[in-house]
Amino acid sequence: MAPQPSPLLVRFEKHLPQSGLALDVACGYGQNTLYMAQRGLISTGFDLSMKALAAGREAAARSNLTVSFVQVDLTRFSLPRNTFSVVICFKYRDPQLYPTLRATLRPGGLLVYETYTIEHLKYGRKPLNPAHLLGRNELRDAFGDWEIIFYHEAWTGRGVASLVARKPFSAAGS
Numbered sequence: 010m011a012p013q014p015s016p017l018l019v020r021f022e023k024h025l026p027q028s029g030l031a032l033d034v035a036c037g038y039g040q041n042t043l044y045m046a047q048r049g050l051i052s053t054g055f056d057l058s059m060k061a062l063a064a065g066r067e068a069a070a071r072s073n074l075t076v077s078f079v080q081v082d083l084t085r086f087s088l089p090r091n092t093f094s095v096v097i098c099f100k101y102r103d104p105q106l107y108p109t110l111r112a113t114l115r116p117g118g119l120l121v122y123e124t125y126t127i128e129h130l131k132y133g134r135k136p137l138n139p140a141h142l143l144g145r146n147e148l149r150d151a152f153g154d155w156e157i158i159f160y161h162e163a164w165t166g167r168g169v170a171s172l173v174a175r176k177p178f179s180a181a182g183s
């Protein structure tokens with residue numbers, strides 16, 4: 010079965026703009042990239058895996074959607090400043106990415122970020138590499154000077170942090 014869009018993204022759908030550029034960082038099979046394209050956003054998904062990107066392209070073709078799936082190594086790339094109206098990232102952690110994500114969102118743009126935390130280790134399920142797990146309050150610390158629409162950490166039964174935040178209009182490029 011094709012992966013479904015993230016419940017967090019669906020829940021906060023009303024906060025998505027109806028037009029503009031959207032970026033899905035570490036998009037995997039692209040179910041969230043497609044979800045944004047279905048809502049009128051010009052959507053791009055970045056991932057390292059050619060296999061995942063190919064699956065995303067096939068799903069886009071089946072749905073008759075125009076989506077760019079681009080092979081990018083997120084440990085070595087750059088993005089233009091103040092460009093995207095939406096940036097999303099699910100199940101991928103790299104704190105060195107935060108300044109880039111902050112800068113590439115347009116003022117007023119929306120960030121939706123959700124991934125596993127260090128708490129997840131106690132459930133004995135992947136991911137198990139601590140380097141891939143958020144520290145406590147890591148996302149809130151990285152984006153806490155923005156307008157926090159939603160933040161939740163330590164869901165029952167899984168260690169996950171979820172953030173929906175808006176870049177303030179006063180924060181161009183920061």
Ligand SMILES: C[S@@+](CC[C@H](N)C(=O)[O-])C[C@H]1O[C@@H](n2cnc3c(N)ncnc32)[C@H](O)[C@@H]1O
Pocket residue numbers: 012034035036037038039055056057058061081082083084098099100101
């Ligand atoms: C757990 S999957 C999450 C995929 C998708 N965001 C989702 O929620 O279904 C993590 C993704 O990160 C990608 N990834 C890992 N390291 C990467 C890197 N250095 N650059 C780009 N993508 C990377 C993997 O290929 C994989 O598709």
